Amino acid sequence: MDFPLGSLGLQIKAHWKEHRPKMYAELQREGKLEESVHAAQELTGETMYRLTVEEHLPHDQAWELVREEWAFLPSEEDRPYLPFDPATLSSCHRLDSTPIPRRRTMRKTIAVVAGLLIMAGWTVAAQEKAQTDKGEPKAKSGHETMAKGGEGSSAAKIARAMSAAPPSISKNATIMEMTADGQMKQLRAGTNGWLCMTEADGTPMCLDKEWQSWADGWINKKDPQVKNIGLAYMLKGDKGASNTDPYATKSTPDNQWVVSGPHVMVIVPDPAQLDALPTDPQNGGPWVMWKGTKYAHIMMPTASMPKQPAAKGSAAKPAEKK
Numbered sequence: 001m002d003f004p005l006g007s008l009g010l011q012i013k014a015h016w017k018e019h020r021p022k023m024y025a026e027l028q029r030e031g032k033l034e035e036s037v038h039a040a041q042e043l044t045g046e047t048m049y050r051l052t053v054e055e056h057l058p059h060d061q062a063w064e065l066v067r068e069e070w071a072f073l074p075s076e077e078d079r080p081y082l083p084f085d086p087a088t089l090s091s092c093h094r095l096d097s098t099p100i101p102r103r104r105t106m107r108k109t110i111a112v113v114a115g116l117l118i119m120a121g122w123t124v125a126a127q128e129k130a131q132t133d134k135g136e137p138k139a140k141s142g143h144e145t146m147a148k149g150g151e152g153s154s155a156a157k158i159a160r161a162m163s164a165a166p167p168s169i170s171k172n173a174t175i176m177e178m179t180a181d182g183q184m185k186q187l188r189a190g191t192n193g194w195l196c197m198t199e200a201d202g203t204p205m206c207l208d209k210e211w212q213s214w215a216d217g218w219i220n221k222k223d224p225q226v227k228n229i230g231l232a233y234m235l236k237g238d239k240g241a242s243n244t245d246p247y248a249t250k251s252t253p254d255n256q257w258v259v260s261g262p263h264v265m266v267i268v269p270d271p272a273q274l275d276a277l278p279t280d281p282q283n284g285g286p287w288v289m290w291k292g293t294k295y296a297h298i299m300m301p302t303a304s305m306p307k308q309p310a311a312k313g314s315a316a317k318p319a320e321k322k
């Protein structure tokens with residue numbers, strides 16, 4: 001088998017080598033490097049096609065959603081554990097399961113889209129560079145920041161928040177970010193009742209109305225007002241949470257720290273209804289997080305759970321692979 005890499009593929013390979021050297025070396029050792037880069041290239045092209053041609057998302061928005069999904073992965077320092085195993089990447093990994101039309105016409109399109117992407121990337125980089133070179137003073141406050149320097153970053157934040165749910169939901173959702181001091185700041189108004197937000201650490205999630213009142217309770221440490229079943233998406237996974245303590249910020253020997261891959265979350269008005277479900281994140285299916293607290297909810301993985309970081313000083317069994 002050979003796995004032809006286009007210019008996008010070559011960029012992906014270089015990016016992985018620079019930003020995820022351990023993963024790169026491991027893939028190389030397993031003889032899976034070319035195959036994985038190729039899969040990342042194809043998935044990125046296919047998904048761009050789907051988002052732009054089929055779902056009519058503007059090109060730059062689609063690219064923001066897709067670029068870090070498989071291709072330009074976060075660095076190993078920022079994100080040691082990915083929500084997927086790059087060695088087993090295949091076309092079953094998609095932003096969602098919308099089928100992709102006829103394979104044959106795709107080939108050409110992928111090449112074209114990938115070409116466009118690279119062009120777009122260059123243009124933006126070139127424009128940013130040109131601005132810096134001109135020595136334009138950075139806008140300091142208020143509207144100026146939003147209109148000029150802030151615009152790119154706020155578009156990126158919006159795209160990041162949107163990436164938690166399928167585009168059909170997130171494109172019309174209200175977008176907010178939680179700032180470092182825990183305040184919520186609206187980045188864009190929405191029309192469909194959903195809220196897509198990023199937590200202070202950048203973790204994105206999209207919440208329906210019930211989950212929004214739940215989040216209000218959780219953030220402000222008061223009783224959540226859950227009146228109906230509530231649904232939320234976290235298709236980018238999270239950076240880790242205690243399975244028992246809603247307010248834990250890091251792993252301890254006994255707080256059942258768990259890093260989750262892509263998942264959906266469910267809340268119900270009566271927490272007793274969750275009693276029938278397991279609470280072990282590694283049981284292979286959905287589980288209840290924060291059981292026995294006011295914030296108990298169902299975690300429902302939509303992909304295999306990622307490899308867990310070795311819990312320091314705990315007796316936790318090592319996460320089994322595959």
Ligand SMILES: [Cu+2]
Pocket residue numbers: 234238263265
């Ligand atoms: Cu979650």
